[in-house]
Amino acid sequence: MSKMDEVRKAMMQALKNKEMDRKETLSLLLSALKAKYIDKREDLTEEEENAIILKEIKQTQETMENAPDGRDDILTECKNRLEVLNEFAPKMMDETEIKQVIQSVLDQLGITQPTVKDKGIIMKNLMPLVKGKADGGLVNRLVGEYLK
Incomplete structure (x- = not known):
């Protein structure tokens, strides 16, 4: 339905x-x-x-x-x-679930030590996976925590 x-x-x-x-x-x-x-x-x-x-x-x-x-x-x-x-409303992903998706994207891209330069490619691959399931601001903040 x-x-x-x-x-x-x-x-x-x-x-x-x-x-x-x-x-x-x-x-x-x-x-x-x-x-x-x-x-x-x-x-x-x-x-x-x-x-x-x-x-x-x-x-x-x-x-x-x-x-x-x-x-x-x-x-x-x-x-x-x-x-x-x-x-x-759809069930929104929590921080733990988002971090798992971020880690899988990093693994998929082969990035072990992400830097600020990598943020664009990470977000480009990550957002289609979490669109409508997670708050964009939260996703951005969590990706920022991974960057060195």
């Missing part, structure tokens, strides 16, 4: 349960998925669906960060929205 079908099913259940805030969030997510589907004119891959969900999460987090002081209603709405969106 695609994410679009899962979201649609969850939205219908929220509607039946009269959970309007949840239904609204799911409706927005479904709209984003449908828009990409229409633009592409074919079924979305799992990576594309996950990218859309992560984008929605990031936008909601930015809204929370930029909310004016004293606007607790915005913060509450964003927290509720994040809770719903995280149900559909």
Whole structure:
């Protein structure tokens, strides 16, 4: 079952349960998925669906960060929205898993003592393996720890 079908099913259940805030969030997510589907004119891959969900999460987090002081209603709405969106988000890799992938890329490239000059080639080979599964900033920081 695609994410679009899962979201649609969850939205219908929220509607039946009269959970309007949840239904609204799911409706927005479904709209984003449908828009990409229409633009592409074919079924979305799992990576594309996950990218859309992560984008929605990031936008909601930015809204929370930029909310004016004293606007607790915005913060509450964003927290509720994040809770719903995280149900559909892909499982993110933790630091240990990312370090394992970094080490496998280093082994694959034959780099035993990585330097700053190697960072470009390492990231070029690493990012396709972790895209949509790990935070890019965290990956960048962990690669930096390997560099001498």
